[in-house]
Amino acid sequence: MKINLCGVRGSIPTTAPESQFYGGHTSCMLVSEDDDLLVLDAGSGIQAFNIKDIPRNKRVDVLLTHLHLDHIQGLGFFRPLFMPDMEVHIWGPTSTQSLHSRISRYLSPPLFPVLVRDLPCKLKLHEVGNGSFEIGHFTIQSSYVIHPGPTLGFRVKGNESVFTYIPDHEPALGRHGIIKDTRWTSGFDIALNADLIYHDGQYSDQEYPTRRGWGHSGFGDALQFAAITGAKHLLMGHHDPGRTDSQLTEMQAALKKNNSFAFNYEFAIEGKQFELR
Amino acid sequence: MPSYEIEIILNRQLADCLSIPVFITDTQGNLIFYNEPAEELLGQRFEETGEMPVEEWGTKFIPMDDNGTIIPPEKLPLVKTLRDCYPHHDTFWIKSIKGNKEKISVTAYPIIGRENKFLGAVAIFWKTKYNEN
Numbered sequence: 001m002k003i004n005l006c007g008v009r010g011s012i013p014t015t016a017p018e019s020q021f022y023g024g025h026t027s028c029m030l031v032s033e034d035d036d037l038l039v040l041d042a043g044s045g046i047q048a049f050n051i052k053d054i055p056r057n058k059r060v061d062v063l064l065t066h067l068h069l070d071h072i073q074g075l076g077f078f079r080p081l082f083m084p085d086m087e088v089h090i091w092g093p094t095s096t097q098s099l100h101s102r103i104s105r106y107l108s109p110p111l112f113p114v115l116v117r118d119l120p121c122k123l124k125l126h127e128v129g130n131g132s133f134e135i136g137h138f139t140i141q142s143s144y145v146i147h148p149g150p151t152l153g154f155r156v157k158g159n160e161s162v163f164t165y166i167p168d169h170e171p172a173l174g175r176h177g178i179i180k181d182t183r184w185t186s187g188f189d190i191a192l193n194a195d196l197i198y199h200d201g202q203y204s205d206q207e208y209p210t211r212r213g214w215g216h217s218g219f220g221d222a223l224q225f226a227a228i229t230g231a232k233h234l235l236m237g238h239h240d241p242g243r244t245d246s247q248l249t250e251m252q253a254a255l256k257k258n259n260s261f262a263f264n265y266e267f268a269i270e271g272k273q274f275e276l277r
Numbered sequence: 278m279p280s281y282e283i284e285i286i287l288n289r290q291l292a293d294c295l296s297i298p299v300f301i302t303d304t305q306g307n308l309i310f311y312n313e314p315a316e317e318l319l320g321q322r323f324e325e326t327g328e329m330p331v332e333e334w335g336t337k338f339i340p341m342d343d344n345g346t347i348i349p350p351e352k353l354p355l356v357k358t359l360r361d362c363y364p365h366h367d368t369f370w371i372k373s374i375k376g377n378k379e380k381i382s383v384t385a386y387p388i389i390g391r392e393n394k395f396l397g398a399v400a401i402f403w404k405t406k407y408n409e410n
Contacts, residue, residue, distance in 0.1 A: 093391075094391060094392060129391060129392045143283075144282070144283040144284075144391065145283060146283060146286070146287065173287075173290055174290030174293055174294070175293045175294045176293065179286075179289070182280065183279075183280050184280070184289060184310075185286075186280075186283055186286055189280050
């Protein structure tokens with residue numbers, strides 16, 4: 001399974017020169033194996049999608065964890081939506097309003113000039129909650145996680161490996177932080193023993209207490225979550241938009257100096273690719 | 278064993294922050310969490326007991342009306358909520374495991390998740406000013 005990190009910035013894209021090493025695009029991952037292609041979230045990072053990425057079956061599936069703007073703002077610039085021979089499936093969390101209605105709020109004037117109904121591709125929308133479904137040879141397990149509004153995390157199982165994607169997640173929300181009993185840990189089932197986890201790590205542990213309830217994690221909580229779930233490798237992302245490359249590098253070095261875990265962990269870098277076997 | 282649904286987890290996290298006794302049950306009435314103020318009523322700590330089957334925790338205190346008559350389970354707010362998935366409220370006396378008699382109000386509400394699925398119930402015990410020790 002190949003994973004291409006196309007956007008690892010949180011909240012809003014940044015073009016600041018001092019943030020270009022870790023990257024300024026918001027949430028998007030390309031996951032491919034055999035001839036199946038998944039796009040996880042449609043933040044501004046979706047611009048990295050290349051026509052040559054289109055599978056032979058002319059089908060691409062976009063899985064949205066939730067519909068906050070930094071996860072859908074690239075949708076209107078996703079080229080397969082404008083290709084008549086493409087079959088595009090968009091999967092998103094169930095809510096009180098239909099997925100079509102919620103996506104249309106963005107893909108319509110005055111926010112966007114093209115209406116959903118005018119997109120020339122063969123578009124199919126799927127609402128998902130807690131459960132599992134199959135896309136090509138991938139088995140996807142989805143689960144609601146702690147974040148404001150209906151928000152999913154995804155566990156993507158391929159031929160030989162598992163990738164878990166929880167970009168926006170605050171499992172430590174509460175009086176005592178993350179509950180150690182795994183039955184009470186948000187996102188535990190979809191992250192259990194994953195080969196690679198991409199998890200929210202927006203704040204330093206000093207910042208988190210003043211941002212509690214905003215739906216994101218401190219580094220320490222992301223590490224603790226990975227330890228509880230038996231991760232083999234943790235990528236911390238959804239970097240705070242105000243964070244510079246040098247700050248992130250320093251913070252990562254401090255974390256590595258003060259924390260030792262059985263698994264590898266690092267801050268996610270836009271453009272980096274991973275191959276799970 | 279699979280994790281609890283996020284709606285249940287969030288209710289526990291809320292209960293953990295409150296200074297009033299809160300009990301959370303699954304759809305069968307088994308006690309899956311109670312907070313620190315509820316520990317006083319039960320006379321036990323959650324860390325020690327863990328989850329408790331309905332048959333066990335249902336005997337931890339005796340509900341009575343103003344005349345001292347024992348109230349049958351089917352008349353209690355939580356049992357009603359578990360049966361019909363609607364909120365219920367009532368005020369009555371309870372005799373705790375320590376023998377204390379307290380007049381309390383109980384509000385029970387169902388946890389109906391995002392997928393319109395009944396996931397469990399919450400009972401909040403409000404102490405009244407008519408306590409007898």
